[in-house]
Amino acid sequence: MRSPIATGGLIAVAAAFILVFLSAYTVTPRDYALPLRFGEPLPAKIEPGLYWKWPFIENVEYINKQVLDLDSTPQEIIASDQKRLKVDAFARYRVKDPLRFYQTSRSEKGAELQLSSILSSAVRRVLGQATFAAVVRDQRANLMEKIRSDVNREADGLGIDVVDVRIRGADLPDANSQAVYKRMQSQRQTEAQQIRSQGTQNAQIIRSDADRQVAKILGEARGKASATIGEADSAKAKILADAYGKDPEFAQFYLSTRSYVETTKPANTQVVVSPDWDYYRYLRSPAAPGPGPSTGAPAPAAPSASAPSQ
Structure with a gap:
Protein backbone atom coordinates (compact mmCIF):
# COMPACT_ATOMS: atom_id res chain seq x y z
CA MET A 1 0.00 0.00 0.00
CA ARG A 2 1.31 3.38 -1.02
CA SER A 3 2.16 5.96 1.56
CA PRO A 4 0.25 9.24 1.75
CA ILE A 5 3.40 11.09 0.81
CA ALA A 6 3.78 9.15 -2.46
CA THR A 7 0.12 9.59 -3.27
CA GLY A 8 0.32 13.32 -2.61
CA GLY A 9 3.38 13.56 -4.83
CA LEU A 10 1.60 11.88 -7.67
CA ILE A 11 -1.37 14.18 -7.26
CA ALA A 12 0.90 17.21 -7.23
CA VAL A 13 2.69 16.07 -10.37
CA ALA A 14 -0.63 15.45 -12.15
CA ALA A 15 -1.94 18.84 -11.04
CA ALA A 16 1.24 20.53 -12.25
CA PHE A 17 1.01 18.74 -15.57
CA ILE A 18 -2.60 19.86 -15.98
CA LEU A 19 -1.73 23.44 -15.07
CA VAL A 20 1.12 23.45 -17.60
CA PHE A 21 -1.16 21.97 -20.24
CA LEU A 22 -3.84 24.60 -19.57
CA SER A 23 -1.31 27.43 -19.43
CA ALA A 24 0.65 26.74 -22.64
CA TYR A 25 -0.50 27.49 -26.16
CA THR A 26 1.23 27.72 -29.53
CA VAL A 27 1.01 30.19 -32.40
CA THR A 28 1.46 28.77 -35.92
CA PRO A 29 2.71 30.73 -38.97
CA ARG A 30 -0.84 30.68 -40.35
CA ASP A 31 -2.57 32.36 -37.38
CA TYR A 32 -2.57 35.22 -34.95
CA ALA A 33 -3.24 34.40 -31.30
CA LEU A 34 -5.34 36.89 -29.33
CA PRO A 35 -5.45 36.26 -25.54
CA LEU A 36 -8.68 37.26 -23.79
CA ARG A 37 -8.74 37.96 -20.06
CA PHE A 38 -12.26 37.80 -18.75
CA GLY A 39 -13.42 38.48 -22.34
CA GLU A 40 -11.24 41.56 -22.77
CA PRO A 41 -8.61 41.27 -25.56
CA LEU A 42 -4.94 41.62 -24.76
CA PRO A 43 -2.11 42.39 -27.22
CA ALA A 44 -2.00 39.80 -29.95
CA LYS A 45 0.74 37.25 -30.36
CA ILE A 46 1.99 37.66 -33.91
CA GLU A 47 5.23 35.67 -34.04
CA PRO A 48 4.96 31.86 -34.17
CA GLY A 49 6.07 30.02 -31.02
CA LEU A 50 5.07 28.76 -27.55
CA TYR A 51 3.27 31.15 -25.20
CA TRP A 52 1.77 31.06 -21.72
CA LYS A 53 -1.49 32.23 -20.24
CA TRP A 54 -3.27 32.19 -16.92
CA PRO A 55 -5.45 29.11 -16.78
CA PHE A 56 -9.14 29.60 -16.10
CA ILE A 57 -8.61 33.36 -16.39
CA GLU A 58 -7.46 33.74 -19.96
CA ASN A 59 -8.46 31.98 -23.16
CA VAL A 60 -7.08 32.40 -26.69
CA GLU A 61 -8.81 33.30 -29.96
CA TYR A 62 -7.04 32.34 -33.19
CA ILE A 63 -7.36 34.60 -36.23
CA ASN A 64 -6.35 33.47 -39.69
CA LYS A 65 -3.51 35.57 -41.11
CA GLN A 66 -3.62 34.04 -44.62
CA VAL A 67 -5.11 35.75 -47.69
CA LEU A 68 -8.87 35.13 -47.75
CA ASP A 69 -11.40 35.37 -50.56
CA LEU A 70 -14.53 37.52 -50.53
CA ASP A 71 -17.25 37.01 -53.14
CA SER A 72 -19.83 39.74 -53.68
CA THR A 73 -23.32 39.45 -55.10
CA PRO A 74 -23.60 40.45 -58.80
CA GLN A 75 -25.24 43.86 -59.13
CA GLU A 76 -26.55 46.10 -61.90
CA ILE A 77 -24.75 49.41 -62.39
CA ILE A 78 -25.61 52.35 -64.62
CA ALA A 79 -22.44 53.64 -66.31
CA SER A 80 -21.80 57.32 -66.96
CA ASP A 81 -23.11 56.94 -70.53
CA GLN A 82 -26.42 55.57 -69.13
CA LYS A 83 -25.75 51.98 -70.16
CA ARG A 84 -26.64 49.23 -67.72
CA LEU A 85 -24.01 46.71 -66.63
CA LYS A 86 -24.25 43.51 -64.65
CA VAL A 87 -21.01 43.41 -62.61
CA ASP A 88 -19.67 40.44 -60.66
CA ALA A 89 -16.63 41.35 -58.53
CA PHE A 90 -14.58 39.65 -55.81
CA ALA A 91 -11.80 40.69 -53.44
CA ARG A 92 -8.91 39.09 -51.57
CA TYR A 93 -7.98 40.35 -48.13
CA ARG A 94 -5.99 39.53 -45.03
CA VAL A 95 -6.04 40.63 -41.38
CA LYS A 96 -3.28 43.12 -40.59
CA ASP A 97 -4.39 44.16 -37.07
CA PRO A 98 -5.85 41.20 -35.16
CA LEU A 99 -6.86 43.27 -32.11
CA ARG A 100 -8.85 45.80 -34.14
CA PHE A 101 -10.24 43.00 -36.28
CA TYR A 102 -11.57 41.23 -33.21
CA GLN A 103 -12.96 44.43 -31.69
CA THR A 104 -14.86 45.41 -34.88
CA SER A 105 -15.82 42.08 -36.44
CA ARG A 106 -15.30 39.31 -33.88
CA SER A 107 -15.04 36.68 -36.65
CA GLU A 108 -14.40 36.16 -40.35
CA LYS A 109 -18.14 36.00 -40.99
CA GLY A 110 -18.72 39.38 -39.38
CA ALA A 111 -15.79 40.88 -41.29
CA GLU A 112 -17.08 39.55 -44.60
CA LEU A 113 -20.51 41.08 -44.01
CA GLN A 114 -18.99 44.53 -43.45
CA LEU A 115 -16.38 44.20 -46.19
CA SER A 116 -18.96 42.97 -48.72
CA SER A 117 -21.03 46.12 -48.16
CA ILE A 118 -17.93 48.31 -48.55
CA LEU A 119 -16.90 46.48 -51.75
CA SER A 120 -20.36 46.79 -53.31
CA SER A 121 -20.48 50.53 -52.57
CA ALA A 122 -17.00 51.11 -54.01
CA VAL A 123 -17.79 49.10 -57.15
CA ARG A 124 -21.02 51.01 -57.72
CA ARG A 125 -19.38 54.38 -57.09
CA VAL A 126 -16.25 53.89 -59.24
CA LEU A 127 -17.89 52.11 -62.17
CA GLY A 128 -20.82 54.53 -62.14
CA GLN A 129 -18.39 57.31 -63.02
CA ALA A 130 -16.88 55.38 -65.97
CA THR A 131 -18.24 54.68 -69.44
CA PHE A 132 -19.39 51.30 -70.69
CA ALA A 133 -16.35 50.94 -72.98
CA ALA A 134 -13.95 51.86 -70.16
CA VAL A 135 -15.39 49.17 -67.86
CA VAL A 136 -15.55 46.45 -70.47
CA ARG A 137 -12.35 47.13 -72.41
CA ASP A 138 -10.32 50.31 -72.13
CA GLN A 139 -9.61 51.07 -68.43
CA ARG A 140 -10.60 47.93 -66.60
CA ALA A 141 -7.28 47.44 -64.77
CA ASN A 142 -7.18 51.07 -63.63
CA LEU A 143 -10.76 50.89 -62.39
CA MET A 144 -10.04 47.73 -60.37
CA GLU A 145 -7.03 49.41 -58.74
CA LYS A 146 -9.16 52.45 -57.86
CA ILE A 147 -11.82 50.19 -56.31
CA ARG A 148 -9.12 48.42 -54.24
CA SER A 149 -7.78 51.74 -53.02
CA ASP A 150 -11.25 52.97 -51.98
CA VAL A 151 -12.08 49.69 -50.22
CA ASN A 152 -8.76 49.74 -48.38
CA ARG A 153 -9.39 53.28 -47.16
CA GLU A 154 -12.81 52.36 -45.78
CA ALA A 155 -11.74 48.97 -44.43
CA ASP A 156 -8.73 50.32 -42.57
CA GLY A 157 -10.82 50.67 -39.41
CA LEU A 158 -11.62 46.95 -39.54
CA GLY A 159 -7.96 45.92 -39.27
CA ILE A 160 -8.12 44.49 -42.79
CA ASP A 161 -5.84 44.97 -45.80
CA VAL A 162 -7.45 44.35 -49.22
CA VAL A 163 -4.70 42.98 -51.47
CA ASP A 164 -6.66 42.60 -54.70
CA VAL A 165 -10.02 43.39 -56.32
CA ARG A 166 -11.10 41.75 -59.54
CA ILE A 167 -14.11 42.15 -61.82
CA ARG A 168 -15.04 38.61 -62.69
CA GLY A 169 -17.64 39.68 -65.23
CA ALA A 170 -19.06 42.91 -66.63
CA ASP A 171 -21.84 42.23 -69.10
CA LEU A 172 -25.09 43.68 -70.24
CA PRO A 173 -28.22 42.50 -68.41
CA ASP A 174 -29.98 39.57 -70.07
CA ALA A 175 -32.75 41.69 -71.63
CA ASN A 176 -30.25 44.19 -73.04
CA SER A 177 -27.99 41.40 -74.26
CA GLN A 178 -30.80 39.83 -76.25
CA ALA A 179 -31.65 43.19 -77.82
CA VAL A 180 -27.99 43.78 -78.71
CA TYR A 181 -27.65 40.29 -80.17
CA LYS A 182 -30.76 40.76 -82.30
CA ARG A 183 -29.52 44.13 -83.53
CA MET A 184 -26.12 42.65 -84.38
CA GLN A 185 -27.81 39.73 -86.14
CA SER A 186 -29.97 42.12 -88.18
CA GLN A 187 -26.89 44.18 -89.14
CA ARG A 188 -24.99 41.06 -90.20
CA GLN A 189 -27.95 39.82 -92.24
CA THR A 190 -28.17 43.21 -93.99
CA GLU A 191 -24.44 43.14 -94.73
CA ALA A 192 -24.70 39.57 -96.01
CA GLN A 193 -27.61 40.52 -98.28
CA GLN A 194 -25.62 43.46 -99.66
CA ILE A 195 -22.62 41.22 -100.29
CA ARG A 196 -24.81 38.63 -102.04
CA SER A 197 -26.44 41.34 -104.19
CA GLN A 198 -23.04 42.76 -105.12
CA GLY A 199 -21.82 39.26 -105.92
CA THR A 200 -24.86 38.58 -108.13
CA GLN A 201 -24.29 41.87 -109.96
CA ASN A 202 -20.60 41.11 -110.46
CA ALA A 203 -21.44 37.61 -111.66
CA GLN A 204 -23.91 39.01 -114.20
CA ILE A 205 -21.27 41.48 -115.46
CA ILE A 206 -18.74 38.66 -115.80
CA ARG A 207 -21.25 36.43 -117.62
CA SER A 208 -22.23 39.25 -119.99
CA GLY A 219 -17.94 35.57 -135.24
CA GLU A 220 -14.25 35.94 -136.03
CA ALA A 221 -13.90 32.17 -136.32
CA ARG A 222 -16.89 31.90 -138.66
CA GLY A 223 -15.51 34.77 -140.76
CA LYS A 224 -12.13 33.06 -141.03
CA ALA A 225 -13.82 29.74 -141.76
CA SER A 226 -15.95 31.28 -144.52
CA ALA A 227 -12.90 32.97 -146.01
CA THR A 228 -10.96 29.69 -145.87
CA ILE A 229 -13.84 27.75 -147.43
CA GLY A 230 -14.16 30.38 -150.15
CA GLU A 231 -10.45 30.22 -150.87
CA ALA A 232 -10.61 26.42 -150.90
CA ASP A 233 -13.60 26.42 -153.25
CA SER A 234 -11.83 28.89 -155.51
CA ALA A 235 -8.69 26.78 -155.50
CA LYS A 236 -10.79 23.66 -156.15
CA ALA A 237 -12.55 25.30 -159.08
CA LYS A 238 -9.25 26.48 -160.48
CA ILE A 239 -7.72 23.02 -160.12
CA LEU A 240 -10.74 21.44 -161.80
CA ALA A 241 -10.67 24.03 -164.56
CA ASP A 242 -6.96 23.49 -165.13
CA ALA A 243 -7.42 19.73 -165.14
CA TYR A 244 -10.41 20.00 -167.52
CA GLY A 245 -8.39 22.17 -169.88
CA LYS A 246 -5.46 19.74 -169.97
CA ASP A 247 -7.53 16.60 -170.69
CA PRO A 248 -11.17 17.32 -171.50
CA GLU A 249 -12.01 13.70 -172.15
CA PHE A 250 -10.68 12.53 -168.78
CA ALA A 251 -12.43 15.38 -167.08
CA GLN A 252 -15.67 14.39 -168.77
CA PHE A 253 -15.18 10.82 -167.63
CA TYR A 254 -14.42 11.89 -164.03
CA LEU A 255 -17.44 14.18 -163.83
CA SER A 256 -19.71 11.51 -165.29
CA THR A 257 -18.61 8.88 -162.78
CA ARG A 258 -19.11 11.35 -159.93
CA SER A 259 -22.58 12.01 -161.24
CA TYR A 260 -23.31 8.25 -161.35
CA VAL A 261 -22.32 7.96 -157.69
CA GLU A 262 -24.50 10.90 -156.64
CA THR A 263 -27.60 9.70 -158.54
CA THR A 264 -27.45 6.16 -157.19
CA LYS A 265 -26.83 6.94 -153.52
CA PRO A 266 -30.25 6.04 -152.11
CA ALA A 267 -30.62 2.33 -151.42
CA ASN A 268 -32.62 0.23 -153.93
CA THR A 269 -32.79 3.08 -156.42
CA GLN A 270 -34.13 1.95 -159.79
CA VAL A 271 -33.84 4.08 -162.91
CA VAL A 272 -35.61 3.20 -166.15
CA VAL A 273 -33.84 4.79 -169.18
CA SER A 274 -33.06 3.92 -172.71
CA PRO A 275 -29.82 1.91 -173.02
CA ASP A 276 -28.71 4.15 -175.86
CA TRP A 277 -28.97 7.29 -173.74
CA ASP A 278 -25.80 9.25 -174.01
CA TYR A 279 -25.65 9.89 -170.20
CA TYR A 280 -24.58 6.29 -169.53
CA ARG A 281 -22.18 5.92 -172.42
CA TYR A 282 -19.21 5.41 -170.01
CA LEU A 283 -21.01 2.48 -168.47
CA ARG A 284 -21.19 0.82 -171.84
CA SER A 285 -17.56 1.39 -172.81
CA PRO A 286 -14.76 3.61 -171.57
CA ALA A 287 -14.04 4.41 -175.21
CA ALA A 288 -17.40 6.23 -175.24
CA PRO A 289 -18.83 4.77 -178.45
CA GLY A 290 -21.63 6.64 -180.01
CA PRO A 291 -22.20 10.31 -180.13
CA GLY A 292 -20.59 12.15 -177.24
CA PRO A 293 -20.44 15.63 -176.05
CA SER A 294 -18.32 18.08 -177.83
CA THR A 295 -14.93 18.95 -176.42
CA GLY A 296 -15.26 21.18 -173.42
CA ALA A 297 -18.98 20.40 -173.00
CA PRO A 298 -20.14 19.63 -169.49
CA ALA A 299 -21.25 16.17 -168.47
CA PRO A 300 -24.83 15.16 -169.30
CA ALA A 301 -27.44 15.92 -166.69
CA ALA A 302 -28.32 13.07 -164.39
CA PRO A 303 -31.81 11.63 -164.73
CA SER A 304 -34.25 12.13 -161.89
CA ALA A 305 -34.77 9.07 -159.73
CA SER A 306 -38.12 7.39 -160.32
CA ALA A 307 -40.05 4.95 -158.27
CA PRO A 308 -39.09 1.23 -158.72
CA SER A 309 -40.62 -0.34 -161.88
CA GLN A 310 -43.44 -2.73 -161.46
Whole structure:
Protein backbone atom coordinates (compact mmCIF):
# COMPACT_ATOMS: atom_id res chain seq x y z
CA MET A 1 0.00 0.00 0.00
CA ARG A 2 1.31 3.38 -1.02
CA SER A 3 2.16 5.96 1.56
CA PRO A 4 0.25 9.24 1.75
CA ILE A 5 3.40 11.09 0.81
CA ALA A 6 3.78 9.15 -2.46
CA THR A 7 0.12 9.59 -3.27
CA GLY A 8 0.32 13.32 -2.61
CA GLY A 9 3.38 13.56 -4.83
CA LEU A 10 1.60 11.88 -7.67
CA ILE A 11 -1.37 14.18 -7.26
CA ALA A 12 0.90 17.21 -7.23
CA VAL A 13 2.69 16.07 -10.37
CA ALA A 14 -0.63 15.45 -12.15
CA ALA A 15 -1.94 18.84 -11.04
CA ALA A 16 1.24 20.53 -12.25
CA PHE A 17 1.01 18.74 -15.57
CA ILE A 18 -2.60 19.86 -15.98
CA LEU A 19 -1.73 23.44 -15.07
CA VAL A 20 1.12 23.45 -17.60
CA PHE A 21 -1.16 21.97 -20.24
CA LEU A 22 -3.84 24.60 -19.57
CA SER A 23 -1.31 27.43 -19.43
CA ALA A 24 0.65 26.74 -22.64
CA TYR A 25 -0.50 27.49 -26.16
CA THR A 26 1.23 27.72 -29.53
CA VAL A 27 1.01 30.19 -32.40
CA THR A 28 1.46 28.77 -35.92
CA PRO A 29 2.71 30.73 -38.97
CA ARG A 30 -0.84 30.68 -40.35
CA ASP A 31 -2.57 32.36 -37.38
CA TYR A 32 -2.57 35.22 -34.95
CA ALA A 33 -3.24 34.40 -31.30
CA LEU A 34 -5.34 36.89 -29.33
CA PRO A 35 -5.45 36.26 -25.54
CA LEU A 36 -8.68 37.26 -23.79
CA ARG A 37 -8.74 37.96 -20.06
CA PHE A 38 -12.26 37.80 -18.75
CA GLY A 39 -13.42 38.48 -22.34
CA GLU A 40 -11.24 41.56 -22.77
CA PRO A 41 -8.61 41.27 -25.56
CA LEU A 42 -4.94 41.62 -24.76
CA PRO A 43 -2.11 42.39 -27.22
CA ALA A 44 -2.00 39.80 -29.95
CA LYS A 45 0.74 37.25 -30.36
CA ILE A 46 1.99 37.66 -33.91
CA GLU A 47 5.23 35.67 -34.04
CA PRO A 48 4.96 31.86 -34.17
CA GLY A 49 6.07 30.02 -31.02
CA LEU A 50 5.07 28.76 -27.55
CA TYR A 51 3.27 31.15 -25.20
CA TRP A 52 1.77 31.06 -21.72
CA LYS A 53 -1.49 32.23 -20.24
CA TRP A 54 -3.27 32.19 -16.92
CA PRO A 55 -5.45 29.11 -16.78
CA PHE A 56 -9.14 29.60 -16.10
CA ILE A 57 -8.61 33.36 -16.39
CA GLU A 58 -7.46 33.74 -19.96
CA ASN A 59 -8.46 31.98 -23.16
CA VAL A 60 -7.08 32.40 -26.69
CA GLU A 61 -8.81 33.30 -29.96
CA TYR A 62 -7.04 32.34 -33.19
CA ILE A 63 -7.36 34.60 -36.23
CA ASN A 64 -6.35 33.47 -39.69
CA LYS A 65 -3.51 35.57 -41.11
CA GLN A 66 -3.62 34.04 -44.62
CA VAL A 67 -5.11 35.75 -47.69
CA LEU A 68 -8.87 35.13 -47.75
CA ASP A 69 -11.40 35.37 -50.56
CA LEU A 70 -14.53 37.52 -50.53
CA ASP A 71 -17.25 37.01 -53.14
CA SER A 72 -19.83 39.74 -53.68
CA THR A 73 -23.32 39.45 -55.10
CA PRO A 74 -23.60 40.45 -58.80
CA GLN A 75 -25.24 43.86 -59.13
CA GLU A 76 -26.55 46.10 -61.90
CA ILE A 77 -24.75 49.41 -62.39
CA ILE A 78 -25.61 52.35 -64.62
CA ALA A 79 -22.44 53.64 -66.31
CA SER A 80 -21.80 57.32 -66.96
CA ASP A 81 -23.11 56.94 -70.53
CA GLN A 82 -26.42 55.57 -69.13
CA LYS A 83 -25.75 51.98 -70.16
CA ARG A 84 -26.64 49.23 -67.72
CA LEU A 85 -24.01 46.71 -66.63
CA LYS A 86 -24.25 43.51 -64.65
CA VAL A 87 -21.01 43.41 -62.61
CA ASP A 88 -19.67 40.44 -60.66
CA ALA A 89 -16.63 41.35 -58.53
CA PHE A 90 -14.58 39.65 -55.81
CA ALA A 91 -11.80 40.69 -53.44
CA ARG A 92 -8.91 39.09 -51.57
CA TYR A 93 -7.98 40.35 -48.13
CA ARG A 94 -5.99 39.53 -45.03
CA VAL A 95 -6.04 40.63 -41.38
CA LYS A 96 -3.28 43.12 -40.59
CA ASP A 97 -4.39 44.16 -37.07
CA PRO A 98 -5.85 41.20 -35.16
CA LEU A 99 -6.86 43.27 -32.11
CA ARG A 100 -8.85 45.80 -34.14
CA PHE A 101 -10.24 43.00 -36.28
CA TYR A 102 -11.57 41.23 -33.21
CA GLN A 103 -12.96 44.43 -31.69
CA THR A 104 -14.86 45.41 -34.88
CA SER A 105 -15.82 42.08 -36.44
CA ARG A 106 -15.30 39.31 -33.88
CA SER A 107 -15.04 36.68 -36.65
CA GLU A 108 -14.40 36.16 -40.35
CA LYS A 109 -18.14 36.00 -40.99
CA GLY A 110 -18.72 39.38 -39.38
CA ALA A 111 -15.79 40.88 -41.29
CA GLU A 112 -17.08 39.55 -44.60
CA LEU A 113 -20.51 41.08 -44.01
CA GLN A 114 -18.99 44.53 -43.45
CA LEU A 115 -16.38 44.20 -46.19
CA SER A 116 -18.96 42.97 -48.72
CA SER A 117 -21.03 46.12 -48.16
CA ILE A 118 -17.93 48.31 -48.55
CA LEU A 119 -16.90 46.48 -51.75
CA SER A 120 -20.36 46.79 -53.31
CA SER A 121 -20.48 50.53 -52.57
CA ALA A 122 -17.00 51.11 -54.01
CA VAL A 123 -17.79 49.10 -57.15
CA ARG A 124 -21.02 51.01 -57.72
CA ARG A 125 -19.38 54.38 -57.09
CA VAL A 126 -16.25 53.89 -59.24
CA LEU A 127 -17.89 52.11 -62.17
CA GLY A 128 -20.82 54.53 -62.14
CA GLN A 129 -18.39 57.31 -63.02
CA ALA A 130 -16.88 55.38 -65.97
CA THR A 131 -18.24 54.68 -69.44
CA PHE A 132 -19.39 51.30 -70.69
CA ALA A 133 -16.35 50.94 -72.98
CA ALA A 134 -13.95 51.86 -70.16
CA VAL A 135 -15.39 49.17 -67.86
CA VAL A 136 -15.55 46.45 -70.47
CA ARG A 137 -12.35 47.13 -72.41
CA ASP A 138 -10.32 50.31 -72.13
CA GLN A 139 -9.61 51.07 -68.43
CA ARG A 140 -10.60 47.93 -66.60
CA ALA A 141 -7.28 47.44 -64.77
CA ASN A 142 -7.18 51.07 -63.63
CA LEU A 143 -10.76 50.89 -62.39
CA MET A 144 -10.04 47.73 -60.37
CA GLU A 145 -7.03 49.41 -58.74
CA LYS A 146 -9.16 52.45 -57.86
CA ILE A 147 -11.82 50.19 -56.31
CA ARG A 148 -9.12 48.42 -54.24
CA SER A 149 -7.78 51.74 -53.02
CA ASP A 150 -11.25 52.97 -51.98
CA VAL A 151 -12.08 49.69 -50.22
CA ASN A 152 -8.76 49.74 -48.38
CA ARG A 153 -9.39 53.28 -47.16
CA GLU A 154 -12.81 52.36 -45.78
CA ALA A 155 -11.74 48.97 -44.43
CA ASP A 156 -8.73 50.32 -42.57
CA GLY A 157 -10.82 50.67 -39.41
CA LEU A 158 -11.62 46.95 -39.54
CA GLY A 159 -7.96 45.92 -39.27
CA ILE A 160 -8.12 44.49 -42.79
CA ASP A 161 -5.84 44.97 -45.80
CA VAL A 162 -7.45 44.35 -49.22
CA VAL A 163 -4.70 42.98 -51.47
CA ASP A 164 -6.66 42.60 -54.70
CA VAL A 165 -10.02 43.39 -56.32
CA ARG A 166 -11.10 41.75 -59.54
CA ILE A 167 -14.11 42.15 -61.82
CA ARG A 168 -15.04 38.61 -62.69
CA GLY A 169 -17.64 39.68 -65.23
CA ALA A 170 -19.06 42.91 -66.63
CA ASP A 171 -21.84 42.23 -69.10
CA LEU A 172 -25.09 43.68 -70.24
CA PRO A 173 -28.22 42.50 -68.41
CA ASP A 174 -29.98 39.57 -70.07
CA ALA A 175 -32.75 41.69 -71.63
CA ASN A 176 -30.25 44.19 -73.04
CA SER A 177 -27.99 41.40 -74.26
CA GLN A 178 -30.80 39.83 -76.25
CA ALA A 179 -31.65 43.19 -77.82
CA VAL A 180 -27.99 43.78 -78.71
CA TYR A 181 -27.65 40.29 -80.17
CA LYS A 182 -30.76 40.76 -82.30
CA ARG A 183 -29.52 44.13 -83.53
CA MET A 184 -26.12 42.65 -84.38
CA GLN A 185 -27.81 39.73 -86.14
CA SER A 186 -29.97 42.12 -88.18
CA GLN A 187 -26.89 44.18 -89.14
CA ARG A 188 -24.99 41.06 -90.20
CA GLN A 189 -27.95 39.82 -92.24
CA THR A 190 -28.17 43.21 -93.99
CA GLU A 191 -24.44 43.14 -94.73
CA ALA A 192 -24.70 39.57 -96.01
CA GLN A 193 -27.61 40.52 -98.28
CA GLN A 194 -25.62 43.46 -99.66
CA ILE A 195 -22.62 41.22 -100.29
CA ARG A 196 -24.81 38.63 -102.04
CA SER A 197 -26.44 41.34 -104.19
CA GLN A 198 -23.04 42.76 -105.12
CA GLY A 199 -21.82 39.26 -105.92
CA THR A 200 -24.86 38.58 -108.13
CA GLN A 201 -24.29 41.87 -109.96
CA ASN A 202 -20.60 41.11 -110.46
CA ALA A 203 -21.44 37.61 -111.66
CA GLN A 204 -23.91 39.01 -114.20
CA ILE A 205 -21.27 41.48 -115.46
CA ILE A 206 -18.74 38.66 -115.80
CA ARG A 207 -21.25 36.43 -117.62
CA SER A 208 -22.23 39.25 -119.99
CA ASP A 209 -18.59 40.00 -120.74
CA ALA A 210 -17.89 36.28 -121.29
CA ASP A 211 -20.91 35.94 -123.61
CA ARG A 212 -19.73 39.00 -125.56
CA GLN A 213 -16.24 37.58 -125.91
CA VAL A 214 -17.65 34.19 -126.98
CA ALA A 215 -19.83 35.85 -129.62
CA LYS A 216 -16.87 37.90 -130.85
CA ILE A 217 -14.59 34.85 -130.99
CA LEU A 218 -17.24 32.74 -132.76
CA GLY A 219 -17.94 35.57 -135.24
CA GLU A 220 -14.25 35.94 -136.03
CA ALA A 221 -13.90 32.17 -136.32
CA ARG A 222 -16.89 31.90 -138.66
CA GLY A 223 -15.51 34.77 -140.76
CA LYS A 224 -12.13 33.06 -141.03
CA ALA A 225 -13.82 29.74 -141.76
CA SER A 226 -15.95 31.28 -144.52
CA ALA A 227 -12.90 32.97 -146.01
CA THR A 228 -10.96 29.69 -145.87
CA ILE A 229 -13.84 27.75 -147.43
CA GLY A 230 -14.16 30.38 -150.15
CA GLU A 231 -10.45 30.22 -150.87
CA ALA A 232 -10.61 26.42 -150.90
CA ASP A 233 -13.60 26.42 -153.25
CA SER A 234 -11.83 28.89 -155.51
CA ALA A 235 -8.69 26.78 -155.50
CA LYS A 236 -10.79 23.66 -156.15
CA ALA A 237 -12.55 25.30 -159.08
CA LYS A 238 -9.25 26.48 -160.48
CA ILE A 239 -7.72 23.02 -160.12
CA LEU A 240 -10.74 21.44 -161.80
CA ALA A 241 -10.67 24.03 -164.56
CA ASP A 242 -6.96 23.49 -165.13
CA ALA A 243 -7.42 19.73 -165.14
CA TYR A 244 -10.41 20.00 -167.52
CA GLY A 245 -8.39 22.17 -169.88
CA LYS A 246 -5.46 19.74 -169.97
CA ASP A 247 -7.53 16.60 -170.69
CA PRO A 248 -11.17 17.32 -171.50
CA GLU A 249 -12.01 13.70 -172.15
CA PHE A 250 -10.68 12.53 -168.78
CA ALA A 251 -12.43 15.38 -167.08
CA GLN A 252 -15.67 14.39 -168.77
CA PHE A 253 -15.18 10.82 -167.63
CA TYR A 254 -14.42 11.89 -164.03
CA LEU A 255 -17.44 14.18 -163.83
CA SER A 256 -19.71 11.51 -165.29
CA THR A 257 -18.61 8.88 -162.78
CA ARG A 258 -19.11 11.35 -159.93
CA SER A 259 -22.58 12.01 -161.24
CA TYR A 260 -23.31 8.25 -161.35
CA VAL A 261 -22.32 7.96 -157.69
CA GLU A 262 -24.50 10.90 -156.64
CA THR A 263 -27.60 9.70 -158.54
CA THR A 264 -27.45 6.16 -157.19
CA LYS A 265 -26.83 6.94 -153.52
CA PRO A 266 -30.25 6.04 -152.11
CA ALA A 267 -30.62 2.33 -151.42
CA ASN A 268 -32.62 0.23 -153.93
CA THR A 269 -32.79 3.08 -156.42
CA GLN A 270 -34.13 1.95 -159.79
CA VAL A 271 -33.84 4.08 -162.91
CA VAL A 272 -35.61 3.20 -166.15
CA VAL A 273 -33.84 4.79 -169.18
CA SER A 274 -33.06 3.92 -172.71
CA PRO A 275 -29.82 1.91 -173.02
CA ASP A 276 -28.71 4.15 -175.86
CA TRP A 277 -28.97 7.29 -173.74
CA ASP A 278 -25.80 9.25 -174.01
CA TYR A 279 -25.65 9.89 -170.20
CA TYR A 280 -24.58 6.29 -169.53
CA ARG A 281 -22.18 5.92 -172.42
CA TYR A 282 -19.21 5.41 -170.01
CA LEU A 283 -21.01 2.48 -168.47
CA ARG A 284 -21.19 0.82 -171.84
CA SER A 285 -17.56 1.39 -172.81
CA PRO A 286 -14.76 3.61 -171.57
CA ALA A 287 -14.04 4.41 -175.21
CA ALA A 288 -17.40 6.23 -175.24
CA PRO A 289 -18.83 4.77 -178.45
CA GLY A 290 -21.63 6.64 -180.01
CA PRO A 291 -22.20 10.31 -180.13
CA GLY A 292 -20.59 12.15 -177.24
CA PRO A 293 -20.44 15.63 -176.05
CA SER A 294 -18.32 18.08 -177.83
CA THR A 295 -14.93 18.95 -176.42
CA GLY A 296 -15.26 21.18 -173.42
CA ALA A 297 -18.98 20.40 -173.00
CA PRO A 298 -20.14 19.63 -169.49
CA ALA A 299 -21.25 16.17 -168.47
CA PRO A 300 -24.83 15.16 -169.30
CA ALA A 301 -27.44 15.92 -166.69
CA ALA A 302 -28.32 13.07 -164.39
CA PRO A 303 -31.81 11.63 -164.73
CA SER A 304 -34.25 12.13 -161.89
CA ALA A 305 -34.77 9.07 -159.73
CA SER A 306 -38.12 7.39 -160.32
CA ALA A 307 -40.05 4.95 -158.27
CA PRO A 308 -39.09 1.23 -158.72
CA SER A 309 -40.62 -0.34 -161.88
CA GLN A 310 -43.44 -2.73 -161.46
